[in-house]
Amino acid sequence: MITSVVGLQFGDEGKGKVVDFLAGRHDVVVKYNGGRNAGHTVVTKAGTFKFHLIPSGSLRAKEIILANGMTIDPMFLVEEIENAKKANPHIRIFVSKLAHVVTEIHTYLDTAEEAARGKMKIGTTAKGIGPAYEDKYGRTGVRMEDLLSPELLKEKLSLIVKMKDSLLRESKYGVPAEIDRIVLELSATGKKVAEFLCDTEQLLNDRYRSGDSILFEGSHGAMLDVDFGMYPYVTSSNTISGAISASTGFPARKLQKIVGVVKSYTSRVGDGPFPTEIHGDMASTLRDLGREYGTTTGRPRRVGWLDLQLVKYAVMINDVDTIALTSVDTLGKLDTVRVATGYYRNGKEVAGIVRHLGDLDGIEVRYREFKPWGALEDSQISDIVENGQDSMPASMREFIDFVQERCGRPVEFVSLGNLREKTLILGSLAKIGA
Numbered sequence: 430m431i432t433s434v435v436g437l438q439f440g441d442e443g444k445g446k447v448v449d450f451l452a453g454r455h456d457v458v459v460k461y462n463g464g465r466n467a468g469h470t471v472v473t474k475a476g477t478f479k480f481h482l483i484p485s486g487s488l489r490a491k492e493i494i495l496a497n498g499m500t501i502d503p504m505f506l507v508e509e510i511e512n513a514k515k516a517n518p519h520i521r522i523f524v525s526k527l528a529h530v531v532t533e534i535h536t537y538l539d540t541a542e543e544a545a546r547g548k549m550k551i552g553t554t555a556k557g558i559g560p561a562y563e564d565k566y567g568r569t570g571v572r573m574e575d576l577l578s579p580e581l582l583k584e585k586l587s588l589i590v591k592m593k594d595s596l597l598r599e600s601k602y603g604v605p606a607e608i609d610r611i612v613l614e615l616s617a618t619g620k621k622v623a624e625f626l627c628d629t630e631q632l633l634n635d636r637y638r639s640g641d642s643i644l645f646e647g648s649h650g651a652m653l654d655v656d657f658g659m660y661p662y663v664t665s666s667n668t669i670s671g672a673i674s675a676s677t678g679f680p681a682r683k684l685q686k687i688v689g690v691v692k693s694y695t696s697r698v699g700d701g702p703f704p705t706e707i708h709g710d711m712a713s714t715l716r717d718l719g720r721e722y723g724t725t726t727g728r729p730r731r732v733g734w735l736d737l738q739l740v741k742y743a744v745m746i747n748d749v750d751t752i753a754l755t756s757v758d759t760l761g762k763l764d765t766v767r768v769a770t771g772y773y774r775n776g777k778e779v780a781g782i783v784r785h786l787g788d789l790d791g792i793e794v795r796y797r798e799f800k801p802w803g804a805l806e807d808s809q810i811s812d813i814v815e816n817g818q819d820s821m822p823a824s825m826r827e828f829i830d831f832v833q834e835r836c837g838r839p840v841e842f843v844s845l846g847n848l849r850e851k852t853l854i855l856g857s858l859a860k861i862g863a
């Protein structure tokens with residue numbers, strides 16, 4: 430089976446848990462976009478594992494690939510590889526030679542660019558991702574294979590500093606000795622990562638030909654996609670399933686199943702439009718119940734109601750086959766449970782998504798309310814996991830049916846808690862790799 434998992438909101442949908450489940454049922458797990466800006470959490474009885482660069486499937490995967498579409502901070506990669514090997518000693522790790530490198534200059538530029546944007550700031554994670562992709566598309570980028578060539582590294586870094594002169598002149602990077610220091614550090618790290626570097630596009634296609642099952646783990650979410658998200662409040666890569674081909678060298682036509690992950694409410698970090706955002710006490714309650722603090726930055730996340738108009742759009746652009754619905758337990762604990770069904774202006778329905786801040790003017794969001802299903806006891810959760818929807822509180826079942834009906838796709842993964850065991854798996858997802 431060739432499967433992909435993508436987020437259908439603003440990231441932080443709970444993809445880590447879905448990927449962790451599917452990783453045990455595939456031979457290869459591939460990460461293909463973003464970098465340290467992403468953060469996935471997997472909770473097991475052995476502890477809580479947080480991943481950024483390496484796939485969240487790393488606990489269960491036999492083999493992981495970091496493909497060319499990623500932007501990689503090599504020092505951080507070395508750290509994460511060490512942690513992954515502690516948790517999963519037999520894991521095989523491959524990193525594309527063509528993936529782009531995030532250096533400390535990019536990280537510095539990320540903060541400097543945000544400061545220059547002033548009130549137009551994006552609220553980035555400040556991990557250097559945007560500037561590294563700028564250099565990639567500006568054709569001045571550093572690639573992982575360049576770490577093995579100090580001369581080329583020096584030439585490329587000098588060029589980056591020259592081209593970004595206005596932002597770097599006043600910084601410590603305006604001095605050539607600093608470039609020499611970075612080249613030394615990166616080259617030393619290059620020696621550590623050399624054993625993992627390879628032509629991952631070749632490897633991936635070879636694995637496919639030999640009959641391996643492959644799982645593609647998307648980072649971020651559809652609304653952070655650089656083309657289809659709420660530009661400019663987006664990340665710097667394509668996050669939708671269509672990005673897989675260009676970001677890995679694996680043919681798009683061979684994808685068989687696309688799993689879209691939807692959290693039962695919405696959260697986002699950073700600035701930008703958020704039509705169903707809630708404020709005040711209800712927001713604080715939801716933020717605390719859902720532990721909505723950034724995995725990467727620790728920032729409190731903005732929270733709001735599930736927005737089905739937005740999710741329907743994400744289902745379309747990702748060509749989603751099946752939905753994984755997460756945090757169903759958390760939503761039910763609120764005094765009020767609401768789901769946004771559509772946008773209206775002057776009483777008329779507004780199609781599509783709200784892409785620009787100005788589009789929110791005069792917008793009325795309409796909601797459907799559900800009876801809260803309350804905090805679930807562990808025994809109740811076990812009953813649902815064993816016996817399926819019939820054991821759910823009626824209002825929870827209605828909520829899930831409503832999501833399926835509005836999105837036109839089945840919900841085949843229902844997450845009822847952070848632990849792996851607290852998950853109901855149905856239909857075609859239950860059959861994968863079984």
Ligand code: IMP
Nearest residue numbers: 440466467468552553554663664698699
């Ligand atoms: P950048 O990717 O660091 O450039 O940040 C751009 C926008 O994407 C900011 O609003 C970030 O908060 C957001 N972002 C990037 N990665 C993630 C993620 O994995 N989860 C949630 N938000 C993210």
